[in-house]
Amino acid sequence: MTLFVTALILLAVLCALFYFEVSLRTGSALFAGAWLALGIIAPALWHPLLLIPLVIVLAVLNVPALRMNLISKPVYGLLSKTMPSISDTEREALEAGSTWWEKELFCGKPDWQMYSGISLPTLTRDEQSFIDNEVEELCSMLDEWRIHHELKDLPQPVWQFLRDKGFFGLIIPREYGGREFSPYAQSRVMSKIASRSLTAAVTAMVPNSLGPGELLMKYGTDEQKQHWLPGLAAGKELPCFGLTGPEAGSDAGAIPDIGVVCKGEHDGKEVIGLRLNFSKRWITLAPVATVVGLAFKLEDPDGLLGDPSKTDYGITCALIPASHPGVETGRRHYPGAPFMNGPVTGKDVFIPVDWIIGGPDMAGKGWRMLIECLGAGRGISLPALATASGEVGYRSVGAFSRIRRQFNVEVGKFEGVQEASAEIAALAYTLEAQRHFVTKGLEDGIPSVMTSMAKYHATEMMRVLINHGMDIGGGRAIQLGPRNFMALPYQSIPIAITVEGANILTRSLMIFGQGSMRCHPYLYEELQTLTAEDSAQGLQDFDPLFFRHAGYTLSRVARMLVQGLTGARFSDVPDNADDFSRRWFQLLNRFSTILSVTADTALAILGGDLKRRELLSARLGDAHSQLLMASAILKFHAAQPSDRANDAHAEYALTRAFHLAQEALYEFYRNFPARVPAWLVKWVAFPIGRVIHAPDDELIRELGDLIMEPTSVRETLGSFTYISTDPKDALGRLETTYRKLLEVDDAWQAYLKAHSRGKLEGRSMTEQLGSAAAQGIIRDSDVQALLAYDAMRYDCLLTDAFEPEFFRQSQAPADDEGEAA
Incomplete structure (x- = not known):
């Protein structure tokens, strides 16, 4: 004993x-x-x-010599045979960008001092003025039904307004005539436009995300910047970027387009240049672009770039005027929304070598350039569209749920509806929290893993909440027409989940695939030693890394054991944590440690095979992403008014995030091929079983009620969108009717109660309201107000009906490539 x-x-x-x-x-x-x-x-x-x-x-x-010979050398030899090699493309992707708070969460011991030092982004005076004036005016010019079903394009005055007011130069420095807005300001601009029109938002978004402007700013020569940036900022030049093609979508590294270095004639002189052949598809703004950014694989068979031993340079980016001989643009795809999108092709296009972005010195460095610049699209533009959908969905579904009645009850009071509306409320809150947090991270660098998380989860949350909104709206949301407030956002879902890397591959390959390498403190360096050409030097470098890694893993196992037994109730939290947030921060400590140990276990047992086990790696990525969102929610919650509405939304959102993280981990353990290690890690991580459950019915009912009320959360989320008060506008009709209901609600409820009990005389509503006033149920002054509201209410519930002529539209024939001729 x-x-x-x-x-x-x-x-x-x-x-x-x-x-x-x-x-x-x-x-x-x-x-x-x-x-x-x-x-x-x-x-x-x-x-x-x-x-x-x-x-x-x-x-x-x-004793170093003993350790090296007895432990490190055998382990090094074993791992060298099992670890996969890293291609140049993969290496460039891994080295591109930076890391931020997501690394702290992955490493199992979050630095709360760092977290406390993160302040959510704010707008400068110029940025706020632009949103309050230029963006507001632009939104007032937009009619998405007309754009979508009649014009199939933005009206020309809108195009001109976008150019004249600098919407295409938000990211370009002031010295070139741009506005030089912060990532947060860019996101705010795009989401406000998107709350009015997806078509206009995408049109403004593309020049400010992945495109020639950003590539020129970061990598262009001084001559290229001076030549192109002023025109791009002024809207005189309209850019597109040709990356994807028929056989290269999310796998952009597989592009078949080729540029061969050769001599040719340009401006009457023989120069060294590139002969390009390319076929790009799905390129936004291509039909109207004046300048085309192009990604291709560069070959130099004759060594004209100065290195005879190097013939294959890899992916390279160049900038070409759309009017250049051999370049073909103008045809359009139709992605379900009428923003400009189409193919760009070129046959035997000769360009000077100086047209490579950054000049000849940047030949073959295009993949890293693209990976770093993708952060804007993934971290700013697409999440901004999703956030706008969430906030418009919150206000419109909340208003509709209160206006629409069935069985003499507001539909938003039915618990089945509340299950969906509560989810809408929590997701809209989460999206805004994530937007604030991620754009703050982008101010500090280009965290590629975090932006992949943002793109995937924002657009997936958009998918969920819009589908819930369609369920609640029912026939009112399904029937297309200028009155419909849900259908066009619904049609945009496939676009958002497909572009900037398909969501399926982003989740299954990128988030954990990049995250494990970028966020782990030792893994990438160890892998480099294992693939070193000089194995002796590789072993020398591997020994200290391996033992630091072992110590790191064992320290996380110890933390996981202690936190599992204590519920992490004694773990550190930020100094400014309040009674609401303290427990959630402790759960972040616990789940961060669990993720760290689980990831290390998977990497140790499966090694390079984990790369091919996409179902497993996706679940680890899900857990990591949900912890990032929980961090964002806590930071956003702390910045909002201290009231029950804020607490309830944050509580639901946090519960949802941790529950999803927990279930992802449980599914990982259940499917991990090495059953004993999986059981051991699960037992130490969750010694008494699951620690958090999905939001309970009481919280669902509370959020289902709150989404229909004029709370601080409703006002906060609405402040980021364009709010129409035009009673003839789809959303304006809802908004004005809802506001009228709030004005007359006491009298309206009194009338409905009396009507349901059979206390009122008369057939018409006018007669019944007169009876209610005579009995003192309502005031005489309420009669006209209630009649006005009832007329607005009825009009708000009507759907559009069209004459037969509306459907008699000609269809364009298809060419032999399956595209509209």
Whole structure:
């Protein structure tokens, strides 16, 4: 019994040493001291059969030569055979961009001092003025039904307004005539436009995300910047970027388009240049672009770039006027919304080598350029569209749920409806929180993993909440027409989930695939040592990395064990954590540690095979992403008014995030091929089972009620959108009717109650209201107000009906490529 107790004490000492991350030498000395001290009460610990193995283990760990030969060398040899090689394309992708808070969450021990130092972004005076004036005016000019079903394009005055007011130059520095807006300001501009028109938002979005402007700013030569940026900022030049093609979508590295270095004639002179052949598809703004950014694979068979030994340079980017001989644009695809999108093709197009973005020195560096610049589209533009959908959905569904009645009850009061409307409320809140957090991260760098998370989860949340909105709106949301407030956002869902990397591949390949390499403190460096050409040097570099990695993993295992047994209730939290947030921060500590240990276990057992186990890696990516969203929600919640509406929305959103993270981890353990390690990690992580459940019915009912009320959350989310008060506009009709209902609600409820009890006389509503006034149920002054509201209410519930002529539209024939001729 004594030996058993001392063994437990020694395990506790070992756990404490790992928990507090004591160095190897100090920890070895302390553990040896504890062993010898405990030998006083358990003399068996001093027996040579136990003492000699202890000395051997400590010597091997602490004597570099022994450790190298007995541990590091065999492990290095084994891993060198099992680890996959990293291609140049993968290496460039991994090295592109930066990391931010997502790395803290992945590493299992979040730095709360860093988190406390993160302040949510705000707008400058110029940015706020632009949103309040130019963006507001633009939104007032937009009629998405007319754009979508009649013009199939933006009206020409809108195009001109976008050019004249600098909407295409938001990211371009002021010295070139641009507005030089922050990532947060760009997001705010795009989401406000998107709350009015997806077509206009996409049109304004593209020049300010992945495109020539951003590439020129970061990599262009001075001459290229001076030539192109002023025109782009002024809208005189309209850009597009040709990346994807028939056989290269999300796998942009597989582009078949080729540029061959050769000599040719340009401006009457023989120059070194490139002969290009390319066929691009799905290129937004291509039909109207004046300048085309182009990605292609560069070959130099004759060594004209100066290096005879190098013929294959890889992906390269160039900038070409759309009017250049051989370039063909103008045809359009039809992605379900009428923004300009189409093919760009070129056959035997000759351009000077100086047209490579950044000049000849940037030949072959296009993939890294693209990976870094994709952050804007993934982290700003597409999440902005999703956030706008969430906020418009919140206000419109909330208003409709209160206006629409069935069985003499507001439809928003039915619990089945509340299950959907509560989800809409929480997702809209989450989207805005994520937008604030991610754009703050983009101010500090280009966190490629976080922007992939933002793009995937924002557009998936958009999918969920719009589908819920369609369910609640029913026939009112299904029937197309200028009155419909849901159908056009619904049609935009496939666009958002497909562009800038298809969501399926973003989730299954990118988030954890990049995250494990970029966020893990040792993995990428270890992999480089394992693939080093000089294996002797690789082993020298591998030894300290491997043992630091081992210590890191064991420290996280110790933290996971302690937090699992204590519920993480004694773990550190930010100094400014309040009563609401404290417990959630402790859960972040716990789940971050669990993610760290689970990821390390998967990487250790599956190695390079984890890359092909997409179902497993996607679940780890889901857990990581939900922890990032929980961090964003807590930061956003702290910045909002302190009231129950704010708390309830944050509570639901946080519960949802942690529940999804937990279920992703449980599914990972259930499907992990090595059953014993999976069971052990799961048991240590969740010793008493699941720790958080999906939002309960009480919280669902509360949020289902709140979405229909004029709360602080409704006003906050609405402040980021364009709010129409035109009673003839689809959303304006809802808004004005809802506001009228709030004005007359007491009298309206009194009338409805009396009507349902049969207390009122008369057939018409005018007669019944007169009866209610005569009985003192309502005031005389309420009669006309209620009649006005009832007329607005009825008009608000009507759907459009068209004459037969509306449907008699000619269809364009298709050419032999399956595109509209």
